[in-house]
Amino acid sequence: MKSGLGFLVAALGSAVLFAGSAAAAPLSLTFETSSGWLADGLNYNGYAPQTRHRNGVETVYDCAAGATKAANGCGLEFYNAADGIAQGYTSVDWGNPLVAGQYSGLDIASYDGVLEADAGWVDTGMITHRNRMVRSGSVTLAELNLFTVFDIVSPFVAQASSAFGISFTETVNNPYGYCDADIQFSDVPCDDYFNISGIPLPIEFTFEGRKYVIEFRLWGDADSGFLIEDNLLRTAENSDNDLFVQARLVSVPEPATIAVLGMGLLMLSLRRQKV
Template sequence: MKSRVGFLVTALGSAALLACSASVSAAAFSITFETSSGWLADGLTYDGYAPKTRQKNGVETIHNCAAGATNALNGCGLEFYDASAGINDAYTSVNWGTPRVAGQPSGLDIVSYNGVLDADAGWVDTGMITHRNRQVVAGTKTLAELNLFTMFDIVSPFMAQTGSVFGINFTETFNDQGGYCNPDIQFSTTPCDDYFNISGIPVPITFTFGGQKYVIEFRLWGDVNTGFVIDDNMLRTAENSDNNLFVQARLVTVPEPATIAVLGLGLLMLSGRRKKA
């Protein structure tokens, strides 16, 4: 019996040692990253992403701008400005519609961040999307659909690059103060809040460094305090305000199979010991 107990203690001790060793190693590891993003002026065509036909107000249409378009006379009624570094036909800002208040256009901005990801730490902002939700004159063209292209570069302790496309569908609601607001959408005190549907959030990046496997995970984050509320893939945005949505990443250590096996063995033996007692 002593030998069994001794083996159990040894197994659990080994598991704890392995877990502690992995934790120390993970805590000491970090990566430095750089990002670059831009709204694509060629609409839905980019590196194999073909234009798609969408239904809006009962009419089937293709929302696709001429490549490099920078004025509201293009096919999708958007105005692009401030070119994004390193991405063809991409811009950091886009406006649409005729504003009710001069000098206050509706639009989207993207700001890219550089930073550090520490293994098994919290989420870190890699970019911020701002929706300038303003009232537009009835009958003017508004944003229907758009792509955002983003690059994520690891610059230290090694170099690697990956790119992803966000697909965005946008619904401009009534701007009339007396208009009916959908209660499933409205959350601010100013009618009527707009909403987005987003697809194509960057897939996780998996890599091995120093014999240890890691994963970089991504998510979108926003709450009522930032003007964005996320419900699954629907993003609600407060009317007549600037609303911020954050793209975030975190670095996660993937446990080694041997560590998992030893931990499992120790827990299994502990369970058997309790049953005998």
């Protein structure tokens, strides 16, 4: 009888889980985003807009005076104002290009879309690094802040914003291919790299009595020109490289459901031991 009871409880536990899943329709969120590179000189987590000479001597510059090279002191060229972000821009250039007009720089594109509960990752934005060769002595990007606003527009209205720091290392363009083996992965020497600080924190909320979490991550692979290893992002030389900001909506199981399922699994285990 005890063996039969253990099997019955396990079955009931699974039935409760499936019944609970069937009773509530999966949540669907419509979102809008806006992102921009900050040219205001503000600090974030120890990061401030800086530039670094190729000889390795680092000097701190202040971008607060304006967005153009002529008006600011940081040697960066900001342009294309980001929607709704004070002193935020969707593009920034730096350095003296080896090929006229082909500037190294960063672009940020913001996406609108839909998140379905427990349905996987969705692109919310794309960072493009225009990795171009610069002339010796160029002032290049060292550190920068990216500010992002994430709006939920349906089935309710909510907004979250965050900033994270990006530090960048411009490597020597070595025609002989003598590059850092830990960084190089493309066929064109020498690849550059970024370090990221402060990926957007998860957004937790309750809707119609159910708890949810929106999680964020950065994603890239060799085909997109970016490789991600922990907080190190390697980027292919002399090409346009795309890095994706992604989000997913995850439903949090209710404690009662977890408890019933756990009891069922425990009884099933006891049944197997007694058979």
